[in-house]
Amino acid sequence: MTKPTTLIEVARIAGVSTATVNRVLKGVGYVSADTRARIEAAIKTTRYRPNALARELRKQRSMTIGHVVSAITANPFFASVARGAEDVALESGFRTLLFNHNGSAERERQGIERFIERRVDAVLFTVAASRADVTMLIEEKIPVVQVERAATRDAPSVTVDNAVGALEAMRHFITLGHRRIALVGGDPDQVYYGDPLMRAVEDERLGAYRAGLAAGGLSWNPNYERLGQYYRHEDGAGVQGYTHMRALLAGAEPPTAVFATCDILAAGVLQAIYEAGLRVPDDISVIGFDDTLAINLAPRLTTVAQPMEELGREGFKLALAQIEGDAEPRSIRLPSRLVRRDSAGPVPSATTRRKRA
């Protein structure tokens, strides 16, 4: 840390007291034009920059929000949420401190301890690694906002209504004539130890798949429902989607449409299809979820988009509301929606299929 000019030095140079300099800086109170000019000159020549540490210590307000994310490298989703939060924070004069827990509750705990030492004004969790960390902050009376997934009802959250977009996707498939629709997704039981609150995301997507089937008058086929983890660290991302799709293709009656509950899984699905020499959407249609990788895949993936940046923005706003002591901040729910691109098409007719086989 270098030692830039202090306000005291500026005052000395301008031949006034620190209070007067402060008045000029804050633009409050009376200061004669002459004095003001001298002070402004001193500020300019010394390239004075206020010391935020001193100010924050004095004002007991750090103007900083801690943002805990799973792992910003694991899924572009987190980067987008973080960016949304950062943008609004900046507009409000706040800054965000980002922290990756990488799935480790222990690491998350350490990160939070540092947040507290740093006296952050609030903490955003874009998925907490451990509920205990969330409740600990609540006990410490530090405002908390949960983004995407809520670990507790004791703090407000910003979540997505996964069902609307997912149902739209199912309707899209059905309208296109598909009757053999498979699901490749995260298993509610395996995700976050099946925690009843945390698994909401998977429950909603899975529920919408089944509801969509029913709404379309289609029966539920257990062989078409492939649930598992999103990815295991041993493998790379996407491997799960690939494996599931291989299994589906090897089955007796392969589906003509696949709904993957995450673009990373969808990427794996596309890989398996590609490897099998089939084409999307000619032979099989695919819809993903998230709209993270979608635009980069071949073909460009039709997917259910989540308002990622908005999640971050609304998360910050809820945090700010708590900081300012606004009435009880309620939780927010944002919609998801289907983005149609090139991976979902009409069900192949029998003749079409024969021709390609």
Place this chain on the structure above:
Amino acid sequence: MTKPTTLIEVARIAGVSTATVNRVLKGVGYVSADTRARIEAAIKTTRYRPNALARELRKQRSMTIGHVVSAITANPFFASVARGAEDVALESGFRTLLFNHNGSAERERQGIERFIERRVDAVLFTVAASRADVTMLIEEKIPVVQVERAATRDAPSVTVDNAVGALEAMRHFITLGHRRIALVGGDPDQVYYGDPLMRAVEDERLGAYRAGLAAGGLSWNPNYERLGQYYRHEDGAGVQGYTHMRALLAGAEPPTAVFATCDILAAGVLQAIYEAGLRVPDDISVIGFDDTLAINLAPRLTTVAQPMEELGREGFKLALAQIEGDAEPRSIRLPSRLVRRDSAGPVPSATTRRKRA
């Protein structure tokens, strides 16, 4: 900001002075076992947490590194670099403050001002938006490290030797029998206004392409060299690669191999090939650069990998060296290397090609 217990309160509760509490906290000097026990008990019951702001103000050391990145959402590359830097920083007791300039020099300037006010101990630039921002910090005597691209020679940098991996890629193509090898890449003249230092990345990759051609005894074909911006904000990512590949396919003698100097471009290339009904690597081989999207594409992309996290790690280390006043920290250069996956194969024979046509 809540008001947690202060060291003063702990001292009062334990019936000692703040100096003694500080001794226990720091583990220095003499403290009787009895006193120590009382203090430790007080710390525990009050859940005391030191105020980092006060400490940093007093010690004139913020233990914070500012990290300016282009836009963490634009390319997974940045997220990985940031993560690498964060990891090492944490190990050294530092934290990183992330800031996205999103390509705006003005925004970058604001971010840096805040870094200075925050009294960061050093600043990492994973690509500065403006050279002026880098030199400004240098003038302020704040240690700077440039990662991936250097805007000035006046501060150390961690860069990648793009040529080694790129040459490896070219050799791979040639070994596989390809003779019509195209390039889809960033144009050195268009990138960062063609700044002689900043364009080094593009120069190296483009240079390696040409050198690889020559080394393989192949002549340079201007029609095979497609240069442009990586992406324009009006479009989405990857569009540039798609457009270039469409043009190549529409040409008289389409290439049998394409070297894309960035995975995002490669993704677009794959989309165009897919759309044309051709297969990779059967009809056309593709190699990318970065290893960001590669593993998610179909087929899994052979690509030149950059040591992204290492860039961040080494960047932090160079910053730390400067902070600690170690001798003149010299710049570092990391190698790139080819990662073979499924998108590069033998050149199709004439018969193979006829069969598919």
Place this chain on the structure above:
DNA sequence: ATGACATGTGTCATCGATGACACATGCCAT
């Protein structure tokens, strides 16, 4: 002439942690 008010500026305690310095004991060696 005097009180009321606008204008202009300075003093200083405060935020919390730090560590230099001072000041106690008690014990041992000379």
Place this chain on the structure above:
DNA sequence: ATGGCATGTGTCATCGATGACACATGTCAT
């Protein structure tokens, strides 16, 4: 018994910004 040293603890200035408070002087209305 006296100096030297280990042991144990307290006092207080400091880091830089903030803003309440006090204290000037000048102007105007009554």
